[in-house]
Amino acid sequence: MSTDTTQPTPTTLQARAADSGANATAAFRKKQRTLEVPQERVDAIATEAIEALHEVIRKHRLTYEEYDVLKSWLIQVGEDGEWPLLLDVWFEHVVEDVNTDHRQGNKGSIEGPYYVPDSPEQGSHGTIPMRDDEPGEALTFQGQVRTTDGSALPHAKVELWHADAGGYYSQYAPGLPEWNLRGTFTTDDEGRFEIHSIIPAPYQIPTDGACGKLIAAAGWHAWRPAHMHLKVSAPDHELLTAQLYFPGDPHNEDDIATSVKPELMLDPRPAADGQGKVVDYDFVIDPVRA
Ligand code: MBD
């Protein structure tokens, strides 16, 4: 898509890293649970992770000055609340890969830091919660949810959340209604859904926090291509967490979060009534393994 939709929306105040970071950290604390991991597994993973970093230190002969800067930076990641952001941007895609590579159904993608459960229920054919004057190009997103044998899944749940036309997520940027551009849809008797929303803008990682500092110091860019997040679920099926992307985005090829896959590219077309775009996308989800 063109980048002319990336200006902040007039009603949105500038998001600050410390705010969106703190929100992401607070949201994660709510979902956090404890888990008994066998001692041998903790030992193996921790030992190998530590040794992998020793290798990097030796290879680059890290100086004491650099070691101190690294310490300060790690402290700042926590102070800015950016651990969820950092982990989801640079590590979650590998976790996603090893946990879904057995699937026969749809390719998924990472959840990222901005999911909120229990968004408002909007039926099978409906409009995602948005402002009356929501900026951005209208998008009708429609499709069917099926199981791997091809049969339709009625009453499957399709949760959708995405940034607005300024690149801001509700509950993580100031000035937006609580559930803006977050909704839960349920497929009809034929497994179909039809969702009215707007096309989100590309997303820029906050540049004023610790992650932004690293990005600038390393000479990287801070962009994720425009994307919509989804969770598709049905009883006795594995939860599919996915993102869908728009053709032509300059960052589809170099997403900072390494989460674009060719199977996740949408193919929107102009709507028949001239109001924005329409796109079809079906989901095939895997039955839970016996
Ligand atoms: C996002 O919107 C996102 O999806 C990810 C993975 C990381 C940062 C911001």
Ligand code: FE
């Ligand atoms: Fe996102």
